[in-house]
Amino acid sequence: MVSSTLRSTKNLTHFVRLSDEAKTLATRLKDVERELTALTPEILQTIQGSRAVKIDDFDENGIKTGSQIRLITEGATESIKRTCDDETAVEFCKANGLKFSTRSPEFVAPATFSSLVRSSQMHIDYYSIDVTRIVVVT
Numbered sequence: 643m644v645s646s647t648l649r650s651t652k653n654l655t656h657f658v659r660l661s662d663e664a665k666t667l668a669t670r671l672k673d674v675e676r677e678l679t680a681l682t683p684e685i686l687q688t689i690q691g692s693r694a695v696k697i698d699d700f701d702e703n704g705i706k707t708g709s710q711i712r713l714i715t716e717g718a719t720e721s722i723k724r725t726c727d728d729e730t731a732v733e734f735c736k737a738n739g740l741k742f743s744t745r746s747p748e749f750v751a752p753a754t755f756s757s758l759v760r761s762s763q764m765h766i767d768y769y770s771i772d773v774t775r776i777v778v779v780t
Contacts (some may be wrong), residue, residue: 685777689714717778722756726768731755734765 692715699708709715714768724731731750740763750758757773758764 682775682777685714686716686775689716689777691716713780715780716777717776719774719776721772721774722759723770723772724752724755724768725770731764731768734768738763740764 691759692713695712695714697710698706699710700753701707726734728747728749732748733744734740734776735758740758741754742748743754755764755769
């Protein structure tokens, strides 16, 4: 049963406001991530590997308060994709004494599979690696 009352406490009010703020920030984060994704190809072409950038800081009145040097570099992320079924991966692991889950049904967990790939223990025909260029700001 739901209790209904119009009385509130300081903590209840604060909690509701924080909840609303979290929703607003989550929406804003999605917008910022979309904008960053859209700008990435242009930035990668502009920096050609690495570039130092001077960023000026301003107060709320528009008065310059200082500046800092930031380094923008090109980086990469790797994504491992399994190209074989679980049965094939399990058989390969059994034949080579590699780690896999023996619970029924037997399988190779994604983290285990990735670990085997990174340590060059998994057969090259059983996976592919996608490399994505990214921009790193330090």
